Each structure stands twice: as structure tokens, then as C-alpha cells.
Amino acid sequence: MEILLSQLFNGLSGGSILLLAALGLALTFGQMGVINMAHGEFIMAGAYTAYVVQNLLGDAGLSLLVSLPAAFVVGGLLGIALEALLLRRMYHRPLDTLLVTFGVSLVLQQLARDVFGTAGVDVAAPAWLSGPVVVFGTAFPKTRLFILALALVAVAVLASLLAFTPLGRRIRATVQNRSLAESSGISSRRTDRVTFFVGSGLAGVAGVALTLMGSISSNLGTAYIVDAFLVVVVGGIGQIKGAVIAAFVLGVAQSWIEYSTTASIAKVVVLAIVVAFLQLRPQGIFVVRTRSLV
Amino acid sequence: MNLKSFLTGRWAVVGGFVLAAVLLLVVAPALLTPFRLGLLGKYLCFAMVAVGIGLAWGRGGMLVLGQGVFFGLGAYIMAMHLKLADAPASTGVPDFMALISSDGVPFWWEPFRSGAVTLVAIVVVPALAAVLLGLATFRRRVRGAYFAILSQALAAAFAILLIGNPRSTGGSTGLNNFKGFFGFSLRDPANRLTLYVIAVVALLAMVAVARQLMVSRYGELLVACRDAEERVRFLGYDPAAIKTFAYAVAAVMAGVAGALFVPIVGIISPNDVGIVPSIGLLIGVAIGGRTTLLGPVLGAIAVAWAETSLSERFPSGWTYAQGLLFMLVVAFLPGGLASLGPVLRGWRDRLRPAVPAEKTSVPSLSGGS
Numbered sequence: 034m035e036i037l038l039s040q041l042f043n044g045l046s047g048g049s050i051l052l053l054a055a056l057g058l059a060l061t062f063g064q065m066g067v068i069n070m071a072h073g074e075f076i077m078a079g080a081y082t083a084y085v086v087q088n089l090l091g092d093a094g095l096s097l098l099v100s101l102p103a104a105f106v107v108g109g110l111l112g113i114a115l116e117a118l119l120l121r122r123m124y125h126r127p128l129d130t131l132l133v134t135f136g137v138s139l140v141l142q143q144l145a146r147d148v149f150g151t152a153g154v155d156v157a158a159p160a161w162l163s164g165p166v167v168v169f170g171t172a173f174p175k176t177r178l179f180i181l182a183l184a185l186v187a188v189a190v191l192a193s194l195l196a197f198t199p200l201g202r203r204i205r206a207t208v209q210n211r212s213l214a215e216s217s218g219i220s221s222r223r224t225d226r227v228t229f230f231v232g233s234g235l236a237g238v239a240g241v242a243l244t245l246m247g248s249i250s251s252n253l254g255t256a257y258i259v260d261a262f263l264v265v266v267v268g269g270i271g272q273i274k275g276a277v278i279a280a281f282v283l284g285v286a287q288s289w290i291e292y293s294t295t296a297s298i299a300k301v302v303v304l305a306i307v308v309a310f311l312q313l314r315p316q317g318i319f320v321v322r323t324r325s326l327v
Numbered sequence: 328m329n330l331k332s333f334l335t336g337r338w339a340v341v342g343g344f345v346l347a348a349v350l351l352l353v354v355a356p357a358l359l360t361p362f363r364l365g366l367l368g369k370y371l372c373f374a375m376v377a378v379g380i381g382l383a384w385g386r387g388g389m390l391v392l393g394q395g396v397f398f399g400l401g402a403y404i405m406a407m408h409l410k411l412a413d414a415p416a417s418t419g420v421p422d423f424m425a426l427i428s429s430d431g432v433p434f435w436w437e438p439f440r441s442g443a444v445t446l447v448a449i450v451v452v453p454a455l456a457a458v459l460l461g462l463a464t465f466r467r468r469v470r471g472a473y474f475a476i477l478s479q480a481l482a483a484a485f486a487i488l489l490i491g492n493p494r495s496t497g498g499s500t501g502l503n504n505f506k507g508f509f510g511f512s513l514r515d516p517a518n519r520l521t522l523y524v525i526a527v528v529a530l531l532a533m534v535a536v537a538r539q540l541m542v543s544r545y546g547e548l549l550v551a552c553r554d555a556e557e558r559v560r561f562l563g564y565d566p567a568a569i570k571t572f573a574y575a576v577a578a579v580m581a582g583v584a585g586a587l588f589v590p591i592v593g594i595i596s597p598n599d600v601g602i603v604p605s606i607g608l609l610i611g612v613a614i615g616g617r618t619t620l621l622g623p624v625l626g627a628i629a630v631a632w633a634e635t636s637l638s639e640r641f642p643s644g645w646t647y648a649q650g651l652l653f654m655l656v657v658a659f660l661p662g663g664l665a666s667l668g669p670v671l672r673g674w675r676d677r678l679r680p681a682v683p684a685e686k687t688s689v690p691s692l693s694g695g696s
Contacts, residue, residue: 068472119658128390129657131475132613135606136653143646259483259602262476297491301484308463308477315467 039171040292041285046177048284049184050246052277053239054257055264056187057232059276061112062265064208064228066127067120070134072261073254074141075111075233079104079240080249081149083156094159097241104237112233116226138254145251153248162245176245183242187235192273194231204228263307269317278318283307340538344531351527361516368523368591370631371530375584377612377627378533379577384609385617386541387573388553389470393478394581394608396485397453399600401582403489404452405589406502407436408445413506422504423497433495442509453582454575461571468567470556479602486601501596508590519591526587530624533580538620540576549573610649613656616665626663 058072083100090096119133162179165172195201203224206214215221243253264283268275283303290299314320351371356364376394383389410421411432418425419440420432438444460481464474489496496502511518540546551559552566559566589595598604608627615626630652637645660666 062472066472068475119654123658126661127472128388128475129661131390131392131472132606132609132657133654136650136657139603139646139650139653143643143650147643255602259476259480263480266473266476295491297487300487304477304480304484307480308460311469311473311477312463312467315469315473 035169035171036292038169040288042171042173042177044285044288045281046181046284047288048281049181050239050242051257051260051264051284052184052280053180053187053235053242055261055268055276055280056184056191056273057108057235057239058261059265059268059270059273060191060204060232060235061229063270063272064204065120065124065225067124068127068131068134068262069112069115069120069233070131070258071111071115071137071141072134072233072236073256073258074138074145075108075236075254076240076243076257077145077249077251077254078111078141079108079237080156080244080253081145081154081240082107082237083241083244084149084154084249087156093157094161097159097162100241101238104241105234106237108237108240109230109234112229112236113226115233116229120229138258142251142254149251151251153250155248156244158245180242180245183238187238188273188277191231191235195273200224200227263304267307267310267317269319272317272319275317275319344535348527348531351531352524356520356523361519364523365519365591366632366635368526369588370628371523371526372584372588372591373608373611373631374624374627375526375530375533375587376581376608377615377623378530378537379580380609380612381617381620381623382537382540382549383573383577384612385619385623386546386553387549387570389570389574390472390475391478391574391577392475392602392609393480393482393485393605394577395482395600395602395605396478397457397578397581398585398588398605398608399485399489399595399597400453400456400585401449402585402589402595402599403496403502404439404445404448404582405586406505406595407439408442409505409508409589410502411436411440412442412509423502424494427494430494436495449582449586450579453578457575457578458571461574462567465567465570465574479605482600482602482605486597489597489600497596499597501594501598502589503594503596505590505593513590513593522587522591526591529583529587533583534620534624536576540573541620545569545572607649610652610656612663613661614652614663616663618662619665622663622665 054072054076057075058069061067061069061072082104083096086100086103087093087096090099115134115137119137120130123129123133158176162175165174166178167173193201195205203214203219204227206217206219207221207224207228211221214224239257240249240253243249243257260283264276264279267283268277268279286306287299287303290302294302311317355367359367376398380391380394383391410423411419414421424432439448460477464470464477469477489501490499492498493500505513507513508518508522511521513519540549548559548564548569552569556566559569585595588599611627611630612623613626614622614630615624616622633648634645637648656663660670662670
């Protein structure tokens with residue numbers, strides 16, 4: 034029972050990190066078909082933002098609260114810069130965006146190495162997040178609970194943004210049918226830019242959350258980007274609920290297989306499960322039904 | 328016969344082959360030091376992978392981000408054989424394994440004691456892996472970005488698997504310190520020259536195979552799959568089989584390249600097969616011109632050469648250069664240097680609208696697959 038509970042919690046916790054990393058990707062990939070490999074480096078930028086903010090403010094508790102919005106803005110601005118300078122030119126070539134953004138991610142990583150050094154840096158967790166919460170004799174670290182809560186809040190905010198605001202309506206319309214949205218008077222260019230800001234900003238927030246898990250270095254993003262993409266692929270394009278389910282399922286599966294074998298075998302098995310799943314549902318869990326062939 | 332048809336005809340192809348063979352087999356060994364020749368041999372291995380990528384990505388529209396896996400399969404199979412052959416006859420256990428534990432050789436190493444099995448496996452294992460993944464994805468019409476992400480995840484999983492099992496794969500240091508190659512000492516410069524010659528012959532053979540595939544009926548179908556897969560399906564062909572075949576050919580080329588890489592370079596580690604090296608293999612192809620036959624080869628050799636000479640002088644400079652190359656070439660010159668002429672002509676014509684624009688023939692590129 035204790036093992037079951039703690040493994041389930043580990044899985045949910047891993048899933049919540051995946052979810053934070055994948056949420057922004059699901060948004061941008063879904064709307065624009067852009068495969069942003071630099072998303073991982075936006076996560077890294079968010080993590081380094083938390084590091085810089087903490088060095089400026091000193092107090093761990095205050096700096097966490099300040100760095101969450103700060104990292105959102107940093108990630109978002111990086112995203113807007115990327116969109117305006119490069120991606121805007123290549124919306125009709127979605128596969129090539131992957132290679133271009135991979136180049137961006139190489140440059141950002143090397144930049145981080147040159148600015149912050151190759152060694153990892155640590156961000157202190159605030160006192161109110163130290164130690165575990167004990168339930169049924171099982172210890173749950175507070176930092177992991179905080180990340181879980183943060184992921185759920187991010188989902189809730191994003192979902193209500195999409196469901197209830199005019200901006201959300203525009204985004205949903207663009208995802209479903211870009212040309213029809215444009216002919217109804219929606220500026221898809223502006224919508225794209227805002228979507229990219231929000232999606233990349235979420236990567237920044239994910240980066241702040243990751244500082245609670247351990248030291249951060251320039252290759253922080255590469256560790257998460259592939260798994261985050263798998264979440265998007267399994268969840269289905271342009272679907273928040275799909276990403277949520279996929280993130281938690283993959284997180285729990287990873288944690289369970291890891292418990293019975295090793296971390297490296299678990300990665301391979303999870304990939305095999307994803308490939309097998311795509312045999313059943315090639316478009317992911319949730320599909321936006323269209324009449325197009327592609 | 329006028330000059331133009333002579334330059335594009337069959338004799339030009341044969342002549343080009345002979346010229347390349349003379350350059351690589353006679354001129355290069357005469358001019359380069361043994362060390363530089365070894366480096367050139369390494370670049371040729373990357374060029375072999377590039378030929379396959381050009382076929383699968385440039386012609387077939389499949390963005391293959393995991394060629395490092397097939398490269399690694401070939402390389403590790405060869406490395407396992409070399410390690411077993413080097414092992415002391417009394418125990419039969421390779422040096423690094425004897426250091427870590429006393430459990431002996433894992434059972435799946437045993438087949439590679441035989442040189443014949445190794446040589447067959449270098450071709451068959453990557454091909455089987457590619458056919459399996461290709462059929463699993465293409466048959467269910469998983470394509471485009473989804474396929475790219477899956478192939479990339481495969482590279483990540485492969486590298487993690489290698490690092491996670493240091494006892495049987497050497498972990499993150501990989502396999503190195505090979506002494507012999509099928510009974511020939513790797514210390515002997517004459518044998519190293521022979522290895523280089525083998526690499527040249529392999530590369531030329533692959534280019535010939537790729538050319539025959541490109542000019543054949545199959546090559547037409549492959550391009551058709553890239554540009555309008557549904558239409559090919561409606562015409563009664565099976566796009567999944569067409570694409571899987573190209574993917575498997577590319578995988579075999581990468582596997583053979585990996586197998587030659589091991590004795591030439593002397594080390595194979597997860598650093599050569601993970602995500603970053605796998606995508607890194609694409610930049611040469613993109614620069615040279617992904618749809619052309621020779622563009623990928625020349626691009627891969629040029630990029631590998633630039634990497635060596637830049638990293639010798641500025642350690643971190645190469646990463647910036649590589650990143651910028653990806654951004655600039657893919658965003659602004661998607662046809663690679665091969666399309667530079669037509670693109671410049673297009674600009675000139677736009678600047679001088681009075682001159683009637685000459686119809687240019689750029690190999691067409693569509694984003695989808």
C-alpha cells in the first residue's frame with residue numbers, strides 16, 4: 034500500500050513536470066504546427082531567471098513568488114522574438130521549423146554555458162517548502178506537491194483563458210480552421226503571436242518549477258523536450274485535456290516501470306508504449322475532426 | 328551532341344565517378360598526412376549517413392532525426408566484435424568488462440564473436456529496426472512531425488539505454504581501445520590506409536545505389552509520396568511500403584557508416600548516437616541541398632571538416648556556428664547551396680523587372696510529407 038501510494042505520487046509528480054513542460058508546446062504546436070525545439074531552452078531560461086532573481090532579492094520565499102511571473106515574461110519575450118525573427122517566414126514549412134529551432138536551442142545552450150558556466154547552479158527552495166507532508170505513513174516532499182499544484186493551476190488558468198475570453202475564442206477558431214477564422218475578421222498573425230507568448234511563457238514557469246527539483250545547468254531543457262513532445266503527440270494536437278491525460282499517464286507509467294526495472298529501460302518501454310498506442314490512435318487521444326485528408 | 332547534353336548524360340556520371348575516385352584514392356593519400364587522412368575517413372563515414380538522409384528526407388520527405396540509432400547499431404555491433412576479438416584467449420572477456428565485474432560476457436554479445444555474423448548483422452539489424460519502425464508508423468499514416476518526433480525519441484531512448492548499462496555497453500565512455508581489425512593490426516599505417524580505401528569504396532557504392540534509386544521509377548514514386556502522398560495512394564500504390572524502403576536503405580547506409588567509423592576513429596560512445604549528433608548529421612545535408620545526389624555528400628564532408636578545424640581553434644565557437652547554420656540555411660535557403668544559383672538569379676530578375684525572367688528549375692520542396 035505504501036509502495037503503491039508513493040509510486041503513484043512519484044508518477045503524478047513526474048507527470049506534473051511533464052505537463053508544465055508540454056502545456057506550452059501543445060498550444061503552439063496545435064495552433065501553428067510549429068515544432069519548437071527551443072522550448073526546452075525557454076524552460077532553461079525560466080530556471081536561470083529564478084537563479085538571477087534569487088541572487089538579486091536574497092530571500093528564497095519572496096524570490097520564488099517574484100520569479101514565477103518574471104520567468105513567464107522572459108520565456109514569452111524569447112518566444113515572441115523567435116516567432117518574429119524566424120518562424121513567421123516558415124509557417125508553410127512546419128518540418129523545417131524543427132531544424133531552425135534546433136539551431137536556436139544550440140545557440141541558447143552555448144550562451145547559457147558562456148554566461149553562467151558549465152557547472153550546475155542551485156536555487157534555494159523557500160523554508161515553507163522544505164520537508165515532507167506525511168500521509169498514511171508515506172512522506173510526500175512539499176516541493177513536489179507545490180509543482181503538482183502549480184501544474185494544475187496552470188492548466189486551469191489556460192483552460193479558462195481558452196474557454197471564456199475573447200482571446201481564447203480567437204485561438205480556438207484559428208486552431209480549428211485558420212482560413213475561416215481569417216475570413217471572419219480574426220487577425221491570425223496577432224493571435225499567433227499572443228499564443229506564442231503564452232506558450233513560451235509557460236515554459237518559463239516550468240523552468241522555475243524545475244529549480245525546486247535540483248541544480249540547473251545549460252542542458253536542463255534537453256532532458257525534458259523529447260518527453261514533452263511525446264506528451265503532445267499522445268495527447269493529440271491542439272488539445273489541452275489530451276496533454277493533461279497523456280502527461281499523467283506517461284508519468285505514472287514511467288515511474289511504475291522504473292520501479293520494477295531501471296530508469297533507462299523504463300524510457301525505452303514508455304517509447305514502445307507510445308508507438309503501440311499510435312497504432313490504435315494515430316492522431317492521439319483527442320482528435321479535432323476535419324474533412325481534410327492530411 | 329552539344330555540350331549541355333554531354334555534361335548531363337550517362338558519360339558525365341561515369342566521368343564524375345572516376346574523377347571522385349581518383350581524387351579520393353590517389354590525390355588525397357598522396358597529399359595528406361596519415362592523421363589528416365584518418366580524419367577524412369571519418370568525414371566520409373558521416374557522408375555515407377548523409378547519402379541516406381538525402382534519400383529519405385530530401386527525396387522522401389521523411390524528417391529522419393534518429394539516424395544516430397542506425398549509425399550506433401552498426402558501430403556497436405562492429406565494436407563488440409572487435410572487443411571480443413581483442414579479448415585474451417584464456418578468458419574471452421573484453422578488458423573493460425573484466426574490470427567492472429566477473430560475470431563474463433552477456434549472452435547477446437556471443438554471436439558477434441564470429442566475423443561473418445557481425446558483417447551480416449551490420450546490414451540486417453539496422454534494416455530490420457527501420458522496417459519495423461517504418462511499417463509501424465507509415466502504415467498507420469503517422470507522418471510529418473509525428474514521425475520526426477518518434478524517430479528523435481528513438482535516438483534519445485537508444486542513448487539512454489547505452490548509458491544505463493555500463494557493464495555490457497561501456498556506458499557513457501563507450502567502447503574504445505581497439506587493437507585489431509579482422510586479424511590486421513590497427514597500429515600499422517598500411518592497414519589504416521586500407522581502411523580508408525574501404526570507406527571510399529563504400530561511399531562511392533552508396534552514391535551509385537542512391538543515384539540508381541533516384542533515377543528509377545521507384546525514385547519518382549518516392550518524390551511523389553513526399554509531394555502528394557494521398558494522390559499516390561489513390562493511384563493504387565502503397566506509400567507505406569515506398570517510404571519504408573527508403574527509410575531502410577538510409578538505415579543500412581548509416582549502419583555501414585557506423586561500422587567503418589569504429590575502426591577508423593577508434594571509439595564509439597553515446598555521444599556519437601544521441602539526439603544532438605543525430606540532428607547534427609542533418610545540417611550538412613541541408614547545406615549541400617537535400618534533394619540533390621551529391622549535395623548531402625559534399626555538405627556533410629564540409630561541415631565535418633569545418634567542425635574539426637573550428638573546434639581546434641575556438642572550443643565553443645563551433646556550437647554557435649552550427650546553431651547559426653541551422654537557422655540561416657534552413658530558414659532562408661531551404662534548397663541548400665545547390666539552389667544558390669537559381670535563388671540569386673531570381674533576386675537579380677526581381678531587381679531588373681524589365682528583363683524577361685528566365686524560367687528557373689529549383690528542385691521543389693514542400694513542407695509536408
